[in-house]
Amino acid sequence: MDDPGTGESTTHLTWGNVGLAFSFILLDGFLSTSFGLGVGSSLLTAAVRCVVQLSVVALILQKVFETNNPWAVAGMAFLLNFMGTAETVINKSKKRFDYMFPSVLFGMLGSTIPVSIIGMRFAMSVDPFWKPEQYIPVVGMLCGATISGIVVAVSYALKEIYDNRDKVEMYLAFGASRFEACKPIARDALRLALTPNINQMSVIGIIAIPGMMTGAILGGSSVEQAARLQMVIMFMISSCTALSSIVTTILALGIVVDDEHRVRSDRIDTRPHAVWRARNWVVAKVVETIQSMASTVAGGLKRLVGRRDTEEGSADSSERERLLG
Template sequence: MDSGGPHQSTTHLTWANVGLAFSFILLDGFLSTSFGLGVGSSLITAAVRCVVQLSVVALILQKVFETNNPWAVAGMAFLLNLMGTAETVVNKSKKRYDYMVSLAFLWGFGSRSTIPVSIVGIRFAMDVEPFWKPEQYIPVVGMLCGATISGIVVSVSYVLKELYDNRDKVEMFLAFGASRFEACKPIARDALRLALTPNINQMSVIGIIAIPGMMTGAILGGSSVEQAARLQMVIMFMISSCTALSSIVTTILALAVVVDNEHRVRTDRIDTREHAVYRARNWVAGKILEGVKEGAYGLVHGVHRLIGKGQAEQTGEGAGERQRLLG
């Protein structure tokens, strides 16, 4: 793979450049607030998270790149997969099923999706040896994890919503003698269609309507346009295959957990509450707020007592003075 060229990128970006780009988000947030669209806070929160997360990962990746150690690369890949699982289960999924964390990590992100696709794709499709070169492997794994999050969230969320809100449809098929595979097949088909449509649409317009970021980055880095285009093809196929594989596997697992082997829809295995992380956060915040309120109430009550005591002393002194004058 051609990684160099006569024209190297010399652009030096400062925080002023980042701030200028962030102003676009602020403008969108202002417009959303002005028209009451309800997406301004989400945009700004996501942008702030983007700044913080990219700043942190830049510091970490710089150290990993300098060490050029395969164990450091493996640790970074594990961390990316773990964070991807947490983002999927904790932040993105409004409904969850039993064992979702372990199943999503082992089958969606870990040994059955991002890791094998990244290893085979980088070693053979991208022709990089050794495959674990930090500057090659870690960015690809990050892209695969990001795409996999979207696929898993869309497919599993649709499956759980249908089984929870429209369980009577599945139970009707089961009552007429259908197997759980036959009863759940329409749900799985619609879920996978929703999950994979963005990738299919992206592949269909890439190059003609949209010039993707990986190709743009390779060109800016000095690669020839032809090599940049081939690199983008490889990356796009890896992302799409990884998203499809993880979505298919996690959809089947979700259906297998919620519809048991006795052909019963187990909605009791679907958790519609906020994740335990947010419940714990809300509990801690409530306790802190309660403590602050009690402290403020005690302070105000103490001030009132002091003021009342002072007024009583002044009243007593005034009464004594009047008695002396009258005497």
């Protein structure tokens, strides 16, 4: 067995280990079905996505680590932020506003990149800061935490504007600027977005041992160094979540309430995202085509069977006439 002090992992996992762990998901799906929770299919879909996505990311990261090129690292960091933006806008948000994709992308890039660079270079003392095996995992964690904050803040702000626009319009009617009218909404939205992160920092180390610390310990680092690393990561996550949530919320409210101090509910889209509408349209067309083809085939078979019955009936009549004659 390798010496734990060498920093190399002593665990070698195979797909058999992954399959065994997947049985826990199957158990959850069985319990969901038994109790009628209705989350069994979502759970299995998420688990399959997890396997596929992590497998693809592992292949990509292996290539990036081997190249050890700062431009490849920068491209990977941008890709993580871009995919995080797509997940936020397409899958996580039930309500969206005009120009939401570039707004969320700007908020994520404006928080994860500066915080990761400063944190890696100075707080974590990594030189150069862009070492792929260290920088990319940190950016990935920051993106994952940032998504949650943005979704909570923007969803709450849009819901309040859309459902309670009378309150905002009343403030505007009494002479308040659009930012003064939206300030209570923004404050509550940001409070909701930051609360989970505050709660997580409150219980970390006492009730829960976080993943980054666990991974560092399993990788051979000392417990003390793993704890300090987790502290730095948590503070970086908190900063990213706050910055991205503030930027995206301000942009959202600035678009929904225009510069003429009017509430523009028409700029809020409550429909499923265009991607899912396109998918549903394609699925409907495919189903319609299959049904049409099935009807055509069934009609052809019915006519063929009817023609055959007619021919057999004619043959029987001819045979009876010949015998009688």
